[in-house]
Amino acid sequence: MTKTNHTVNFTINGEKKTFATRPDEKLLTLLRREGYRGTKYGCGQGTCGACTVLLDGRATYACLLYSMQAEGREVRTIESVGTFDKPGEFQKELVAAGAVQCGYCIPGMVMSATALMETEEVFEDEIVKEYMDGNLCRCTGYEKIWVALRKTLDKQAAQPKPAAKKTSAKGARK
Amino acid sequence: MNRHEKAKNFKQVNTSVTKIDALQLALGKDSYVADFVPNNALIVKMLWSPHAHARIKKLDVSKAEKMPGVKAVLWYGNVPRIAHCTAGQGFPEPSPYDTFMFDKKVRFVGDRVAAVAAETEEQALAALEAIKVEYELLKPVFSLDEAMAPGAPVIHDEAEAHVPIPIPYEPKKNLVAHVACEAGSFEKGLKEADFKFDQTYETPYAQHCPIEPYTSMAQLAPSGRIHITTSTQVPFHCRRIVAKTLDVPVQKIRVVKPRIGGGFGCKQEVLLDDVTAMFALRTGRACLWQFNREETFRTGRTRHPFRIRLQAGVKKDGTITAINMDCINNTGAYGGHGLTVVSCAGSKVLPLYHCENIKFDGKSYYTNLPVGGAYRGFGATQAFFAMESLMDQMAEAIGMDPMKFRQLNHIREGEGSPIFAALGEGREGTPMTVGSNALAECIVQGAEAINWKDRKDWRGKTGRYRRGIGMACLMQGSSIPDIDMGAASIKINEDGSFNLLVGATDLGTGSDTVLAQIAAEELETATDKMIVYSSDTDLTPFDVGAYASSTTYLSGEAVRKAAADAKRQILATGAEMLGLPVAEVFCEDAAVHSKKDEKKKVTYSDIANYALYQKNQYQIIGTASHITKKSPPPFAAHFAEIEVDTWTGFIKVLNYVSTIDCGTAVNPALAEGQTEGGTLNGISYALTEEYLFDKDGKMQNASFADYHIYSMRDRPPLRTILVPSYEETGPFGAKSVSEICINGAAPVFANALYNATGARLREFPLTPEKVLKAIQAVNQKK
Numbered sequence: 001m002t003k004t005n006h007t008v009n010f011t012i013n014g015e016k017k018t019f020a021t022r023p024d025e026k027l028l029t030l031l032r033r034e035g036y037r038g039t040k041y042g043c044g045q046g047t048c049g050a051c052t053v054l055l056d057g058r059a060t061y062a063c064l065l066y067s068m069q070a071e072g073r074e075v076r077t078i079e080s081v082g083t084f085d086k087p088g089e090f091q092k093e094l095v096a097a098g099a100v101q102c103g104y105c106i107p108g109m110v111m112s113a114t115a116l117m118e119t120e121e122v123f124e125d126e127i128v129k130e131y132m133d134g135n136l137c138r139c140t141g142y143e144k145i146w147v148a149l150r151k152t153l154d155k156q157a158a159q160p161k162p163a164a165k166k167t168s169a170k171g172a173r174k
Numbered sequence: 175m176n177r178h179e180k181a182k183n184f185k186q187v188n189t190s191v192t193k194i195d196a197l198q199l200a201l202g203k204d205s206y207v208a209d210f211v212p213n214n215a216l217i218v219k220m221l222w223s224p225h226a227h228a229r230i231k232k233l234d235v236s237k238a239e240k241m242p243g244v245k246a247v248l249w250y251g252n253v254p255r256i257a258h259c260t261a262g263q264g265f266p267e268p269s270p271y272d273t274f275m276f277d278k279k280v281r282f283v284g285d286r287v288a289a290v291a292a293e294t295e296e297q298a299l300a301a302l303e304a305i306k307v308e309y310e311l312l313k314p315v316f317s318l319d320e321a322m323a324p325g326a327p328v329i330h331d332e333a334e335a336h337v338p339i340p341i342p343y344e345p346k347k348n349l350v351a352h353v354a355c356e357a358g359s360f361e362k363g364l365k366e367a368d369f370k371f372d373q374t375y376e377t378p379y380a381q382h383c384p385i386e387p388y389t390s391m392a393q394l395a396p397s398g399r400i401h402i403t404t405s406t407q408v409p410f411h412c413r414r415i416v417a418k419t420l421d422v423p424v425q426k427i428r429v430v431k432p433r434i435g436g437g438f439g440c441k442q443e444v445l446l447d448d449v450t451a452m453f454a455l456r457t458g459r460a461c462l463w464q465f466n467r468e469e470t471f472r473t474g475r476t477r478h479p480f481r482i483r484l485q486a487g488v489k490k491d492g493t494i495t496a497i498n499m500d501c502i503n504n505t506g507a508y509g510g511h512g513l514t515v516v517s518c519a520g521s522k523v524l525p526l527y528h529c530e531n532i533k534f535d536g537k538s539y540y541t542n543l544p545v546g547g548a549y550r551g552f553g554a555t556q557a558f559f560a561m562e563s564l565m566d567q568m569a570e571a572i573g574m575d576p577m578k579f580r581q582l583n584h585i586r587e588g589e590g591s592p593i594f595a596a597l598g599e600g601r602e603g604t605p606m607t608v609g610s611n612a613l614a615e616c617i618v619q620g621a622e623a624i625n626w627k628d629r630k631d632w633r634g635k636t637g638r639y640r641r642g643i644g645m646a647c648l649m650q651g652s653s654i655p656d657i658d659m660g661a662a663s664i665k666i667n668e669d670g671s672f673n674l675l676v677g678a679t680d681l682g683t684g685s686d687t688v689l690a691q692i693a694a695e696e697l698e699t700a701t702d703k704m705i706v707y708s709s710d711t712d713l714t715p716f717d718v719g720a721y722a723s724s725t726t727y728l729s730g731e732a733v734r735k736a737a738a739d740a741k742r743q744i745l746a747t748g749a750e751m752l753g754l755p756v757a758e759v760f761c762e763d764a765a766v767h768s769k770k771d772e773k774k775k776v777t778y779s780d781i782a783n784y785a786l787y788q789k790n791q792y793q794i795i796g797t798a799s800h801i802t803k804k805s806p807p808p809f810a811a812h813f814a815e816i817e818v819d820t821w822t823g824f825i826k827v828l829n830y831v832s833t834i835d836c837g838t839a840v841n842p843a844l845a846e847g848q849t850e851g852g853t854l855n856g857i858s859y860a861l862t863e864e865y866l867f868d869k870d871g872k873m874q875n876a877s878f879a880d881y882h883i884y885s886m887r888d889r890p891p892l893r894t895i896l897v898p899s900y901e902e903t904g905p906f907g908a909k910s911v912s913e914i915c916i917n918g919a920a921p922v923f924a925n926a927l928y929n930a931t932g933a934r935l936r937e938f939p940l941t942p943e944k945v946l947k948a949i950q951a952v953n954q955k956k
Contacts, residue, residue: 024296032208033213037202037204037208037209038201038202038203039202040206040208040385040386040435041208041387041464042385042386042387042467043387043466043467043877043878044466044467045467045468045877045878045879047467047877047878047879048385048467048878050385050386077202078201078202079202081201082200082201083201084197084201087197087200087201091197091200091201094196094200095192095193095196095197095200096192097843098190098192098193098196098684098841098843098844098846098847099847100193100195100196100199100200101193101436101682101683101684101844101847101851102199102384102385102386102433102434102435102436102681102682102683103195103196103198103199103200103205103433103435103682104199104206104384104385104386104435104436104682105385106199106200106202107200107202110200110202129886129887130887132885132886132887133885133886133887134885135885135886136383136385136878136883136885137385137851137886138382138383138384138385138436138438138851138855138883139436139682139847139851140847140850140851141847141850141851141852141853141854141855141889141892142854142884142885142886142889143846143847143850143854143889143892143894144843144846144847144850145886146886146889
């Protein structure tokens, strides 16, 4: 980064922060520069999903979003989902199923699945695919990712339900 | 106890141990090249040729050099001109040295012109705009016919172009490679046939599409050495090729491979590292170059398109009397892998079926199109499309069920093929008999899963939606015999853990885990005691890298031997501690035990502490290298049921069954994962993936929006069946798994389409347009 007078304020993984930026900087670039490197660059064209983050709970391609579009909003990245000691449920299932090959697509997959799990109440296959369609993987054929996701969702569905929030793919990427 | 019986007693191998880096990757921890780039790294951008074939008359970078933030510009005027080959292969390579860091000539849309390293990406891009280039346009060559035509434009007219080994190479004729062989007499065999066939097949370009694009970072270590962190399948070849291209000693370069975001062959190429290394030398700064997706499609390596003429003769009883396979392929603008890919089209396909009279001819030609490279399946993918399509046609001619026809003819355990000896990589091959072979069982289980017995002839099918079932049999190899080498070393720590250092390159396949399992099995300890470190040219032993289906089979055996070497030392020290002769002790559960007194034992931790600190101290460290005389084929049978919409030509995959005999599956979950991923990649390639060019040779669909690869929504029901065998020459019975699975879908769907509609397509992808036309042609004939 060269000199800049611009800043952007947003909540990142629960913390309110101010970042120096430029009008033409993409959110992905800012996040990676600021150490949120679990969010990956895959295409820069909004087509592969490796850069998926949650913007106000909705799965979003960080490579298409300008950093300033995040002003005042809530951004969540893979770093917010799990740790070695306490991985997220889907992360645990991915590891158990042998679904992580090269792993480059996985953080994006996890973020799309997080949007799904936090938005929907019923996890019908078609709804699940709606959420996950924007995350490409070239290694696994999606088989084991699907198995891990189905397990995670079925477990969550079996738990006592909180009041329904939204329905039908509203948190999915448009 | 023979090894088959031993296989029943595996403790670490043949179990689905958790992939050792899985959680790290799922958490999004720093793992890949771009995660390790310092914030002050310079960003590299390349000016690409907009022309398919042109000479650079004038190149002026002076304005760009003075632009804000620009630290260096590289072009042909300020770098060494050293002919080399970008393909990461054995040395000397069976490929032409036809590439320069920068050249005065550009040979395809996406060829290098000049590179900029600047403080920011925006500054680098702005500087590219300021570079002035004047081109003299040359007549381009866009097809094999144009390349082969007498008087065709010469794509490599530079004096330096040569192949470092004595094999045919005639750049003046655009001929990259030529290989031919004959076993028996094709002509004689054809005379004995009741039915004769002569068909031509075409296979398309495709890109590997790893989700991590090509990425390389180079920096200068405080010692002045060049430290390259790169997304590569071939770290040692990378070091050698960069040293040559920059004209610096190998000693001055260190190549580190962190986690790789997928490769599938495209990262068996040194495409970025010479430039990042040169920029690091010139600027003293860390320099990062990451391709964007468009660059990955246009400049990245691709699957070689093939044209295959297949002639064959068959008797009424199902005996195949003669086969002649004539392959011509397009290497694009540079010739890396040109010889080997066409050789593999013959050597990995022709041995599959019994035939006494086999002829093979393979040629590779330059064109002014994107460059072919190694891609999972490597030649076999293309040739199996032809072979397995023709197998169905031959079966129909003699009125035999196509499955029975394959069962009658496929190679068995203990059998050889003259092709093994005749076709090698730039030289004769290695005679070989097939040791392990569970293809017969693969066919039986696959047929059962797809319900083959209910398959009906297409002639009885009516209505808009018609279903069809197709199959294909496949083989591949496991490493390149007498050429590939892998090495490993393993040392013990105080707590009984081990550092396993391997040259082998995990590119996302899970080979670090598989190799840890092999080491743990041999050492009678747990896999989680292994700390695996792979592919660092300063620290790990050599390995040719991850290609040719070699890692589990070849590098795995090197690991097993290294572990056995360490085990000998552990036994000796354990015996010394127990006061027993070595003959009276054995290893089990991470301890050395007395054979006579079951209470007498010392743990590996005790042994390590003794050896490191207490008496007769030394480092228990095992090391070994491995080469192979054989390339044992894995076998597979693929089946699919499809539904064809005869109004639109759309193919819906109802079910796909992918069986595989990979010997012992060292890690069944990972072996399934390889098979599932490769199979879906094959399905996507067969149905949708292709390069579309404009009239000037520019690839038009360089994004995932326009070059469709399958998503979770597209994924059809897929069943993977691992059929075990035991390969005596592999580590704990293992052979390769990763490549073979991509070869099936194209012929399986072509055969299923025929079974559904009577339409036979000899090219793919099987897009609705092509399928509809073919169906209409069938209807017109009726």
